[in-house]
Amino acid sequence: MQTPDSLSALFKQKAELVSAVVKEVKTPHEALQYAIDVCERKENCLSLMPALNEPPDANPAKIIAAPALDATLTDAMRALCEKNNIRFLTSGLREHLAGIDIGLTFADYGIAETGTLVLDSSSEEVRLTTMISEIHIAILPQSKIRPDAYHLEDELGKNMRSYPNYTAFITGASRTADIERVLALGVHGPLELHILIIPEPEKERT
Amino acid sequence: MQEAKNLKGYKKEVDDALQNEFLRTAMDNFAVAYRTGRANAFAGMDVEALVADIAAAKDAAIARMDELFEEFKTNAEKIGLKVHRAETASQANAIIARIAKENGVNKIIKSKSMTAEETLLNHHLEADGYEVTETDLGEWIIQLRGEGPSHMVMPAIHLSRFQVADLFTDVTGEKQDSEIERLVKVARRELRKAYVEADMGVSGANFALADTATIGLTTNEGNARLVTTLPRVHVALVGLEKLVPTLHDALLVNRALPRNATGQGITSYVTWITGPNVCGSAPDNKKEMHIVFLDNGRRDLARDPVFAQVLRCVRCGACANVCPVYRMVGGHRYGHIYIGAIGLIITYFFHGRDKAENLVQNCINCGACKAVCAAGIDLPRLIKEVHARIQDESGHPLTSLLMAKVLRSRKLFHTLLRSAYLAQKPVTDESHYLRHLPFVFAQEHNFRRLPAIAEKPFRDRWPLLKTAVSDPEMRVALFSGCVQDFVYPEQLEAAVKLLSDRNIALEFPTDQSCCGLPLEMMGEKKTTREVARQNINAMSSADCDYIITLCASCASHLKNGYAKLFEHDETMTDRVRRFTSKVHPFSAFLHDILKVKADEFKPVPVKTTYHAPCHLCRGLKISEAPHALIELAGLDFRPAQEEETCCGFGGSYSSKFPNISSQILSKKLDDFKKTEAEILVTECPGCIMQLRGGVKKRGDNLKVRHIAEVLAESKRQTE
Numbered sequence: 001m002q003t004p005d006s007l008s009a010l011f012k013q014k015a016e017l018v019s020a021v022v023k024e025v026k027t028p029h030e031a032l033q034y035a036i037d038v039c040e041r042k043e044n045c046l047s048l049m050p051a052l053n054e055p056p057d058a059n060p061a062k063i064i065a066a067p068a069l070d071a072t073l074t075d076a077m078r079a080l081c082e083k084n085n086i087r088f089l090t091s092g093l094r095e096h097l098a099g100i101d102i103g104l105t106f107a108d109y110g111i112a113e114t115g116t117l118v119l120d121s122s123s124e125e126v127r128l129t130t131m132i133s134e135i136h137i138a139i140l141p142q143s144k145i146r147p148d149a150y151h152l153e154d155e156l157g158k159n160m161r162s163y164p165n166y167t168a169f170i171t172g173a174s175r176t177a178d179i180e181r182v183l184a185l186g187v188h189g190p191l192e193l194h195i196l197i198i199p200e201p202e203k204e205r206t
Numbered sequence: 207m208q209e210a211k212n213l214k215g216y217k218k219e220v221d222d223a224l225q226n227e228f229l230r231t232a233m234d235n236f237a238v239a240y241r242t243g244r245a246n247a248f249a250g251m252d253v254e255a256l257v258a259d260i261a262a263a264k265d266a267a268i269a270r271m272d273e274l275f276e277e278f279k280t281n282a283e284k285i286g287l288k289v290h291r292a293e294t295a296s297q298a299n300a301i302i303a304r305i306a307k308e309n310g311v312n313k314i315i316k317s318k319s320m321t322a323e324e325t326l327l328n329h330h331l332e333a334d335g336y337e338v339t340e341t342d343l344g345e346w347i348i349q350l351r352g353e354g355p356s357h358m359v360m361p362a363i364h365l366s367r368f369q370v371a372d373l374f375t376d377v378t379g380e381k382q383d384s385e386i387e388r389l390v391k392v393a394r395r396e397l398r399k400a401y402v403e404a405d406m407g408v409s410g411a412n413f414a415l416a417d418t419a420t421i422g423l424t425t426n427e428g429n430a431r432l433v434t435t436l437p438r439v440h441v442a443l444v445g446l447e448k449l450v451p452t453l454h455d456a457l458l459v460n461r462a463l464p465r466n467a468t469g470q471g472i473t474s475y476v477t478w479i480t481g482p483n484v485c486g487s488a489p490d491n492k493k494e495m496h497i498v499f500l501d502n503g504r505r506d507l508a509r510d511p512v513f514a515q516v517l518r519c520v521r522c523g524a525c526a527n528v529c530p531v532y533r534m535v536g537g538h539r540y541g542h543i544y545i546g547a548i549g550l551i552i553t554y555f556f557h558g559r560d561k562a563e564n565l566v567q568n569c570i571n572c573g574a575c576k577a578v579c580a581a582g583i584d585l586p587r588l589i590k591e592v593h594a595r596i597q598d599e600s601g602h603p604l605t606s607l608l609m610a611k612v613l614r615s616r617k618l619f620h621t622l623l624r625s626a627y628l629a630q631k632p633v634t635d636e637s638h639y640l641r642h643l644p645f646v647f648a649q650e651h652n653f654r655r656l657p658a659i660a661e662k663p664f665r666d667r668w669p670l671l672k673t674a675v676s677d678p679e680m681r682v683a684l685f686s687g688c689v690q691d692f693v694y695p696e697q698l699e700a701a702v703k704l705l706s707d708r709n710i711a712l713e714f715p716t717d718q719s720c721c722g723l724p725l726e727m728m729g730e731k732k733t734t735r736e737v738a739r740q741n742i743n744a745m746s747s748a749d750c751d752y753i754i755t756l757c758a759s760c761a762s763h764l765k766n767g768y769a770k771l772f773e774h775d776e777t778m779t780d781r782v783r784r785f786t787s788k789v790h791p792f793s794a795f796l797h798d799i800l801k802v803k804a805d806e807f808k809p810v811p812v813k814t815t816y817h818a819p820c821h822l823c824r825g826l827k828i829s830e831a832p833h834a835l836i837e838l839a840g841l842d843f844r845p846a847q848e849e850e851t852c853c854g855f856g857g858s859y860s861s862k863f864p865n866i867s868s869q870i871l872s873k874k875l876d877d878f879k880k881t882e883a884e885i886l887v888t889e890c891p892g893c894i895m896q897l898r899g900g901v902k903k904r905g906d907n908l909k910v911r912h913i914a915e916v917l918a919e920s921k922r923q924t925e
Contacts, residue, residue: 014471017471018470018471018474046395048394048395048398048399049398049399049402094486094487097398097401097402097436098398099398113471114471114472115471116472116476122483122484123484124435124483124484124485124486127431127435128435131428131431131432131435149457149460150454150457153453153454153457156453156478157418157453159478159480160415160418160420160453160478160480161418163285163418163419163480163481164285164286164480164481164482164483164484164493165420165478165479165480165481165483166434166435166477166478166479166480166483167477167478167480168431168475168476168477168478169472169475169476169477169478170474170475171471171472171473171474171475172474173474174426174427174428174474174475175426175427175474176343176344176390176426176427177360177426177468178342178343178344178347178360178361178362178427179343179344179347179362179365179367179370179386179389179390180232180363180365180366180367180386181232181235181236181239181360181363182367182386184386184387184390186390186391186394187343187390187393187394187426187427187428187429188341188393188394188397188398188401188427188428188429188431188432189427189428189431189432189474189475190428
């Protein structure tokens with residue numbers, strides 16, 4: 001019998017096999033702080049279209065995009081970004097196609113068998129956030145982890161019937177083995193994928 | 207691409223490819239790594255059941271192709287998604303060009319699509335003045351080089367990092383070093399601008415779900431996501447065979463596709479797109495979205511009782527990954543646009559006879575592709591079927607006709623073999639190898655020494671060997687096959703020795719002839735069936751419980767091949783079923799039916815390795831029995847790497863493509879050498895001819911023996 005904990009452990013193991021970073025956080029606010037910390041530690045995003053950008057800034061601000069957080073979390077994130085001198089975006093991602101530092105999203109579901117995140121990305125802002133960020137950080141409630149994709153057929157079917165729809169399965173960072181079959185991460189999508197699992201609250205467990 | 211005018215031209219191209227050292231090393235490494243990666247990816251899963259489920263689901267969808275198309279179209283139109291169906295490749299290209307024109311498109315970006323390769327879409331769009339950029343790294347590389355893909359999943363697998371570095375240096379105008387990580391970043395940087403500037407994105411699709419008009423795309427790099435998101439127009443070019451009724455079918459296929467393709471549990475991205483989504487670059491903030499379904503022969507194929515199953519193909523590329531010939535010559539010589547075993551077949555249907563007729567002869571019939579196919583397609587058989595069909599359409603070559611004529615009459619065939627013994631006399635040496643090649647053999651065979659025809663075939667020795675058993679426990683009929691009867695009768699004698707003292711009535715029905723597999727390999731289907739009928743009659747006359755054969759190829763052909771040959775002939779159904787159920791290869795008969803025991807043998811701990819004949823390990827799925835027998839006989843068993851890879855014989859293949867055959871052989875002999883074995887055991891006279899000939903030519907210190915011979919030698923004499 002699969003318990004939430006065993007599913008979560010399997011999810012973690014499978015996601016790590018494809019180089020995802022998997023952590024547990026107690027609350028969404030802890031996840032926000034995690035995003036800030038990762039952003040602080042990383043080098044500035046490399047502009048993929050230098051010519052299209054403004055003249056190089058000597059000390060450009062890093063960018064975190066989180067277009068789909070609820071109002072409370074958005075406010076909290078904005079405050080954290082301000083405090084750390086990070087630019088915070090909730091929309092207008094098309095203005096930043098040269099690349100951003102961090103994209104922060106929730107995941108709708110996790111698939112344990114393959115360490116996969118499922119994200120309804122019908123919002124173009126969400127879609128771009130997961131595509132053009134150098135590091136994609138996704139928050140995944142433990143209760144949303146399913147054993148395999150078959151267990152999500154109803155949910156996915158619902159997405160597909162509420163057209164238009166763009167649903168993404170995301171497993172690890174963008175990758176290629178097109179040159180000499182050598183694995184390299186970060187081709188056209190994120191260089192890194194971090195998954196923050198939020199355990200179920202105690203009361204739901206009993 | 208197939209440009210060769212005739213078989214000679216094609217062979218020349220193949221021989222050139224064999225000289226490519228980088229390609230050979232890359233392919234060797236890949237072949238070994240793939241096997242491990244695939245096994246890990248499927249660990250703990252019931253692969254056979256999964257493949258059977260996929261085959262059934264795809265068959266059901268193929269049978270309803272038109273219906274599913276209509277369902278998809280109806281559902282699509284409700285959500286503003288425009289659906290087209292193109293009868294031909296050029297029609298598909300024209301539709302896409304028209305969409306581009308109507309939408310005032312200048313620049314186009316593409317994600318990987320084999321279907322677009324099939325229609326040569328880029329050529330068409332570029333000729334119409336559009337700037338088209340491929341965004342999959344491998345596809346971009348080959349586009350910049352003006353080449354076609356050499357693999358369906360890894361299109362640039364034929365290139366080294368150094369070649370890519372040189373290419374990127376030219377493209378960027380800056381010196382690029384050859385570190386792969388950095389080369390990938392060059393693509394990341396160079397292509398981002400192309401995504402942003404493009405007005406139209408063209409993708410393929412792995413799945414088209416009829417019930418919701420959803421398309422599914424599996425990718426690793428993330429390029430398809432940008433291609434389907436950034437530009438204001440999206441066109442997906444999709445083969446009609448990608449239509450499935452529901453998401454469930456797609457999820458089913460997707461359990462095998464990435465595991466079989468690259469040993470991944472799932473690709474980095476699987477994208478499900480239903481209808482035109484929000485698009486910030488479109489005037490009304492809504493994507494202009496089109497699906498172009500491609501027929502190009504698929505609807506006819508779907509109705510073809512023999513070939514419909516090729517439409518099950520999920521384009522994982524596994525059939526190329528395990529193919530010993532692909533491994534030697536690479537994809538540009540092992541396909542036209544579609545590569546590997548499936549390419550050998552569908553080239554005929556999608557690109558025509560002239561592109562397929564040489565290609566289709568380059569199958570060694572080892573069955574490695576069939577064993578890994580995600581959709582259970584009987585690839586080797588269908589390759590032979592295409593070959594036969596092409597010969598029926600455009601005429602049979604003289605050698606093939608001649609062989610058919612000879613083999614139709616057992617007496618004529620055996621008379622010719624007997625006279626060949628006399629003709630070869632001046633050119634054999636004491637070791638019973640042909641000292642020089644008789645004129646009938648071309649110089650190209652000389653990569654191995656060929657054995658001589660025996661002075662006295664087994665059929666002439668049999669009357670002296672035969673013993674009467676009064677009240678037998680079982681009746682067994684021996685099917686010799688031509689090679690053992692006329693070249694290696696001692697192998698059959700060894701078998702007779704092993705079966706003596708067991709209360710077995712052994713028969714050798716003398717009306718038996720060649721099993722017919724060589725004829726089938728040459729595309730002579732009609733005679734193949736005639737010869738099969740003769741053998742069924744001959745063997746049935748013995749009224750036996752078991753039919754055993756020491757030749758793995760004969761065994762597999764008698765058991766599986768005959769069943770297929772008569773599958774549509776109801777008058778033969780019962781006879782064929784009775785016949786095939788009695789057929790057993792020698793090692794399986796000894797191990798599984800006679801259940802021989804270790805105390806029947808005197809242990810001789812000589813280092814011994816084993817070659818698994820293709821038609822035994824894959825054709826009949828027998829891998830363990832020969833291992834067990836080697837150990838029961840007390841030999842010191844040293845398994846070789848890639849034990850189940852073909853030795854390169856393939857019957858007439860080795861005379862048609864001697865240079866490929868010789869390279870495959872040489873790799874095998876290297877693997878055996880590493881085991882330090884003194885004896886190499888196998889269970890097929892064809893393999894023995896190839897391996898012994900190679901050992902003799904190289905002067906390796908290795909005795910190549912049939913398993914019956916080593917067992918007979920170790921057998922304890924009964925008191």
